[in-house]
Amino acid sequence: MNQSKLLKINPHESENPLDLSLKESFSLCQSQLRPPFPLKIPSPTEYSHLNLALIYGTLTEPNLAKTHITHLHAIVVDGYKLFTTTLINLTNQNYHKLPETPRAQLIWVTSQLVQVSAVKVDSLLISLLRQISGGDFSEPNLWLCVKLLEIFDQNWDRLLDEQPLVLKSAVFVFLRLLSDHYRLVGIGNLDDLKRLEADFCVKALRQRFALCMKIGRDLVRLLQDLVFIPEFREIWKDLLFDPSKFQVPGFTDISQLYCVRTSSQYFLLRISPEMETHLRFLLTHVKWGNQKRYQAWFAKKHLSLPGSETVIIDIVRFICCAHHPSNEIIHSDVISRWAVIGWLLTCCRKNYFLANVKLALFYDWLFFDEKVDNIMNIEPAMLLMVNSLPQYVDITHTLLEFLFLLVDNYDVHRKEMIARGASTSFGILVRKGVIRSLEPLISCSLLSPLLRERLSTFVSTSNLGVVMKGSSDFCSRQLERTRVAECHVEVSK
Structure with a gap:
């Protein structure tokens, strides 16, 4: 079979299943893709093949793209659902393998689908938004930004309504x-x-x-x-x-x-589907003792570009707010979220990015409300501070110090609200059994006396005496899954 014009396939790689399917349909239906088009109504199987053939033709034959789309408009019976869904799969799985011409055609056909209000065109646009890589200032990445902005500008009213x-x-x-x-x-x-x-x-x-x-x-x-x-x-x-x-x-x-509270769907927007897959693998399958090798692999894949340090901010928000492990994972020997975040902190070389990563880690602490917020969003910061004692006390010190700087300075006109959010976070993390008490932090002689005094005063004045002593009434068995802080395991560097 001829080499695909749709994807860049390396010699050592096997044929891509989606590419193969599109190419086979194109070959099968090629005689039907030029005017005059047949007048008969296609069977479901013929309709499926014809949709895939038109996708392949639209993306690889720019000079005939308008003809292919006109043909699609004439035969469509499902609101363009099959056509759009296939483009979503292609974008999520293979966008990075598309040569320049198919990429340009993908943007063009997306704009055409927006104009006809195609079923699932919203998901296609979001899939394309996720392909904009953070920290990547290459021409193809910046080009994608421009083209999507043009689609949003040209279809502002339509998108606003629909x-x-x-x-x-x-x-x-x-x-x-x-x-x-x-x-x-x-x-x-x-x-x-x-x-x-x-x-x-x-x-x-x-x-x-x-x-x-x-x-x-x-x-x-x-x-x-x-x-x-x-x-x-x-x-x-x-x-x-x-x-x-x-x-x-x-x-x-x-x-x-x-x-x-910001929905987790927004944090997925700044993580490409490929990066999401790799992060979820790291946090679901990699066991303690093997994490350094996989972290090095992840860093080489996603954090090696000169500007890629900035994406760590988005990764931390994703880990805190969009990846909540199951009971089974929490009780297993899979590397914990807090440990991965501890490693990511060591990857930050510039103080500006480090400060923003810490803000991403603590952001939900500042406004935590048990009625609307999820304890899993604030759990990693607490476990990282506790589990870094005593071997990595500098991590505990800098994080605790940063949290109090936020309480004092993030919004001085609403300091009371922010202090209440932070104190609520400390309280619920103890009540729900994420940690037994704050005593390991308050009594740690390796921490600055001023910082320990500040913590002790903060929890005392916030009516959180139980936080200092520990709760005798721990949470139900369902919530005890988060009590992983008892295991003091080294944070990988």
Whole structure:
């Protein structure tokens, strides 16, 4: 069979199953792909083959792409579901293997599907958003940013009416990317991209803030990282001092955003499907004692580019908020989430990124509410601090010190709310049996006396005496699964 024009397959690799299926359908239906098209209604099997053939032709024959799409419009009976679903699978599994022409055609056909409101086109757009790699400033990656922004701009009203989740997702992605892109100068057309990203995000925030609010508290975290950009500095000022400018009924204070937990679906947006697979493998199958080899493999694969350090922020949010291991995994000898995060902290070389990684780790602590928040989101930070004693006491010290800096300085006008969130976090982690008590931290002579005194005072004034002594009434058997802090295992470096 002829070499595929759709994917770049190395000589040592076996044929890709999806590529093979598309190619076979194209070969089978080739006589039907040129006008005049047959007038008969295809059988279900013929319809399936024809859809796959049209995908292959659209992606590999740009000069005939309009003909193929016209043909698709004429035969479609399922709202384009099969066509779109196949493109989603291709994007999730093989986007990085697509040559330049099929990539360009994939973007073009996506824009065509948006215009006809194809079934699952929202999932296709989100799949493409996930292919934008954090910390990757190569031309193909920046090109993908530009092309997706053009689709969102050209279809603003349609997406706003039909796919608001996609627009919220795009706002989250491009706010996060802006932070990285604005810190770089002299890279090709990066200035043009930054302008497109800023214009899109400002438009969404100024015109549709009620929609953006649904992102939750991480919207504040992202905006805070952009205050050095003039138009975002103005948005930040309005958030703090004049929320009425956003014209959202009932929105009167930024603390209302603090109280909304960000859904895990947003953290998946900054992790490519391939990276998600590798992270879940690391956190589900790799056992203590073998982790260094797999961590080195992961770092070489995903953290080796010059700017890739920034993606650690997104990985930590993903681990805390989107990967919650099962009871079976927690009780097994699989490496724990806190240990992987401890290793990731050692991968940060620049203080700015290290501070943002710590903020990502503690962010839900600052606003924790047992009624809306998940204890698994705050568990890794606590276990990392406790399990780093005594061998890696510097990790415990820097994390605890950073947490108190956040309590004192993150939002001085709402310090009471933040202190309450942090104290609630300490309290529930003890009550639910994640740790027996805070005594290992308070009594550790290797920690700074000032820090130990601050912790002791903090929990005492927060009516958390039980936290210092430990709870005699531990949680039910269902929640005892999190009591892995009793096992003091070395944090891999």
